[in-house]
Amino acid sequence: MLRLLANRFGAMLLTMLCLTLIVFFLVNLEPNLRKLSISQTNMRASDEMIERWLDYNGYREPFLERYAQWLGVMKKQPARDVDTGEPKPRFSFCDEPPVATYSGILQGNLGCSTMFRQPIHERLLPALQSTGILMFWVMATMVPSALVIGILAGMREGTNTDRTLSVVSITSTATPEYVSGVVFTVIFASWLGWLNGSAVTATTQGVSVYNFALPVMTMAIYGMGYIARMTRASMAEVMTSQYIRTARLKGLKFHTVVLRHALRNALIAPFTVIMLQFPWLLTGVVIVEVMFRYQGFGWVLVEAAGNNDIDMLLSCSIVSVLVVLSTQMISDIGYAYLNPRIRVR
């Protein structure tokens, strides 16, 4: 088991390295750099001014060097004032050390946000917290309901219960967040007026059913369908297996058979599925936060991308890659742990 862990961890690090390199490459493509410098100087800057700005701020140095600096394995040189030659911070809103130091990711320095005019972590951490709250409530609603629907449907495969629940699940896998968001807002905010169509107040005044229910519902619906379908399939497969027949032929009551024998085996697959939903939930978070104006991680990402805020984009990609890879790892470990055939030799 330990070997498995070490292997996966190594793969994860390598993936993170590759992915951040790719993002760094994409973010520093010529058109994106132009966009950045235009937004930082002014709309009518000439090409020459743009070039000077980029050069001054160190965007023309060799690619791999800049990547290594960002990582923190090469020392970052301080920017110098053009006239005096004294070290001067590049941006007024971020501190920078006056001497060459290691100040990259590995040292915990995420950089400077050109869009928000703040150090990254001042913007990002609270945003992550807000998103965390959202994700918590989404999981709390989505997972139990999906599991219950899946188990009920799989338990009684082929009956009307199963068919109805399956149709419900299939429908919900067909509603991405921008669709369900629109529909729910129309129904609950416009027609019925029960819920608030915007979640801005959630960040300012705190979370409540009134301002938070819509975003949570919107996100939960899409994932719920898929998890329910997978749970149903797993449950149906288990219920037709031989060892369930053995349990039945031992004379056990139906609900004992289900609860004690079937569930334990049927829930292994859904667990991994739930973990592997996280990459898609990240996309959902972005859509939902933009739609309901909730200033969490997704909203920050969209703003950063629209303005090519390089450091912020890089930090966001680290966060998302970290989330995706760790959930993958948890999924693998969980599967190995839950499945006695792998856990016990």
Added chain:
Amino acid sequence: MVEPILEIKDLNISFFTRAGEIPAVMDFSCTVMPGETMGLVGESGCGKSTVSLGIMGDLGKNGRIMSGSIKFKGKDLTQISDEEYRHLRGNEIAMIYQEPMASLNPAMKIGRQLMEVPMLHEGKSQSEAADMVIEILGAVKLPDPQRVFNSYPHQLSGGQQQRVVIAMGLLSKPSLLLLDEPTTALDVTVEAGIVELVKELAENYGTSMIFVSHNLGLILDTCDRITVMYSGEAVETGSIKGVFDQMRHPYTKGLLNSIPLPGADKNQRPLVPIRGQLPLPHQRPRGCNFGPRCDHFKADICDAGDVHMSVVSEDDRHFSRCERINEIDWDAPPEEHIISEPVKSGDVVLDVKKLKKWYEVGGGSIFGGSRHLTVKANEDISLQAREAETVAIVGESGCGKSTLAKILLGLETSTAGDAVLSGQEIGRIAVNQRTSRTVASIQMIFQNPFDTLNPSQSVGGQIIRTLEKFKIGDNTEARTQRMLELLDLVKLPREFATRMPRQLSGGQKQRIGIARAFAGEPQVVVADEPVSALDVSVQAAVTELLMDIQRQSRTTMLFISHDMSVVRYLADRVVVMYLGHIVETGSTEQVFSPPYHPYTEALLSAVPIADTSVQKRRIVLEGDIPSALNPPKGCPFVTRCQRRDSVPNDRCNTEVPKQVKLGDGHYVKCHLAQDIFDKMEPVIVVNSKRSDQKAPSQPSA
């Protein structure tokens, strides 16, 4: 008068599918007395499993008992409520079926699964139940019951799992135990152990049993009474001795003639297959179901109307469903055997010398760190095969026979040693590097007929493709012609060329597999258990076909099998393998009577034989086949050998035996002294008088 434990009268069970109602069991009657073991024999689709599921009341959504009664201890099971049924299941009636690994919950420890039974049905507390479980785990001869109690199913071997399942069935001391092909998924020597266990338990606990199987020999070994089923009906029933000595139904007789018994010989007394095919459930013939295939069929008598059971012997409760019981001459030999001359073998075609194959296991990940385990699949394999000879390679799972086959065919390459085919070295050359002539010279017939053909291509197309790869025929027309000729060779109609594999039966698919193997006029054909997955009545036909083709084309056949009866029937030479080593090799007579290596002895004893006139010495091996990842030091057979105490100084545990020559071409790998070999007795003795040779545990009927 003793009351029967189980009395089934005129039972009719049907299944309801999209195609309508399909009767699975018709007019079935059967009586089991207390303490009796009743055997239910038939081929696939005859309804024997359906009967046992019907008794348990577990027919599923689509099955229903249409009429008839099943009286268990006087109570009619077709009339009771679900709740009552639940109390009976696991308590008074228990069932054990085919795949032991699938029958156990993989996520629960053994102890916990078993404890459920007494806790539920007898209201025992946890500690009481635990004690009961450990006791019964010992009763089924499991070594170290405490360890088994705390294990998960996947940590046990197949044989051990099946013993656990049997233990689970016996926990609440049921009055009736149903066993549905409990040993089909197990190795032959392990099967022998289970069979012995079942017989002992029947004696000790006095449980009545119903033993369902397709193997007549197995039923002979274990049961007191027998019911033969064909296409949903019971066709003959009676005591074992009564039915086997006085067969009164053409199907039963036909079955017996198509099994290779010790008296059969491929040249003098070949197998006589039952012609025709099993009827599909919705296409049963009018009158007697067996009519179209029966040699004694007479129109207007046999197809007039439903045939009922007639009495053969009242005392013995021997009945048969045949209208012409008194008219047929039952002792006449089956219609003309085609007696052929034994084929003289030619020069050596395949010469394997000290072949070795070791596998590395684990690895392939980018980050290495793999455990380097070695599987020693083949060790020091030497054998010779001559033209037109049939060499049988015998062994159970893990003995390395499949690996040897793969090396010969080029799917793997040897680690060391030579394999020479007509002067060409092939052991080190993978199939992609061989010339098409070499590829065509050695071909294989695969085990599983249902998987041997590509489901997406037509049958004829696949043969033509094979011909193309062998560079036979200059153009498509020539190849199509040759393909049709091959279809004739395997006795299939030419229309089959355009059919898809799913339209063919198992036996027909295997014939195509044979046609494909012989397409390039090979010198050697490796047949990997070609008939073991087929029904008994089809096995004989396919085996005979194979023998015919081989005789005509003088091809060398390497016949891989674990079934000693078939091997004795058709092999000229025998090679016995165990855990990667060849433990004995020689001609069929040399190896079979008497067998010299202890493993050969045990193998011969383990195979069930459907002949009452045969007396068999019982040798049951303890333990299971060791894993190839961790073979024993010294002799590979040492962990189970029944004669290891006869060797002084504990040599079996420390030293790998050398080949000992016992005769011309007869070698054994064993430490036993020569004088012990000289005293070896045959395991199987055929008595010409069919008097009172019975297996010991036989209560009077």
Added chain:
Amino acid sequence: MEYVGFGQIVLGILTQLIPVWIAIFVVMGLSWTFHRKLSLYGRIYESPAGLIGLFIVFFWLFCALFADLISPFDPLEQFAILKNKGPGVIEPTTGLVQYLGGDKFGRDVFSRMISGSQIVMVIAPAATMFAFVVGISLGLPAGYYRGKIDSILSFLANMVLAFPVILLFYLLVTPGIRETALPQSMAGVFFIFPILFFGMLFYSRFRERPQKLMWQLAIVLIFGGWVYISLVFDADPFGVLSLEPNELNIFVAVVFASSPGVFRIVRGLTMDIATRDYVAAAQTRGEIPFYVMLWEILPNARGPLIVDACLRIGYTTILLGTLGYFGLGLVPESPDWGTTIKEGSRLLRLYYHPALPPAIALMSFVLGLNLLADALREQSLKD
């Protein structure tokens, strides 16, 4: 402004769609009559869920085909006086009705919804097909050879799957990207796969018959080469095939995001099928590995792959909607469903009629595909 009543809106829409109804009736009616002879497709007709799914899919397919015929208005035409007017409003000059109202620029919501289906119908299936070719070409060797090849390919697939889709789109599908060579080089790589795939398909089977093989390879190279040059370099000598640069962008991004999923499925299926005896039989008669992969393994994996294809077209549709929702790739006036939903949801609480129809349209199309996939899966299991 004058409006028509609710009943007339419904009637009007149904009448506008008459060509679609006729087409569905003809196709499904014919299929129903011959459904027993139509193997898997015919069996869909035996499942109620499958029928509903098929109906929905056909509906949108024919809407896309007949879009010009059934839309009362030009989807891009703006009518200042009809800004945000509700369903049933009558356009004064022509007297035609905007059945679902006008959006914030006065454009007909109904017509835009119909033309949105065209965009989906063109891009989603094509992108899915390409993703399949790429995924199959890589998944087969990974599952067959295992070992190092499998480890490397799986690592790459996992990497792409781990990449947050939204970030990928933001970085890849921007107007500025067109100035770099990136989209074209990615397209260059992806569009090679079909040529390689079909080339290898014919080569592995017919290499023993050189004459036939030459013809087949010639056709593959010429036809494939033409498509390649037209789409990647926008240099079609006949001027028939072309892709707008931003369409190419979208296409490449979507194929890139979908391929790893197909790769995984194909790899799993290959590992399973490679254990069958008929694969061993092919190997023992000397077939080259690519023959075994393409002619023995792949045809027998087609059941689950067809089901996945249906689901994946739905997934691609959702991806396209996401792109439109964030304004990436397509022009702001584009009537595709994602963009129209975004535009409509600005003032959602006041006017919901611009955003609701495209949302329901997208949902229904994906639902139809999912129902179809489910029915196919059930029917293929019953074989």
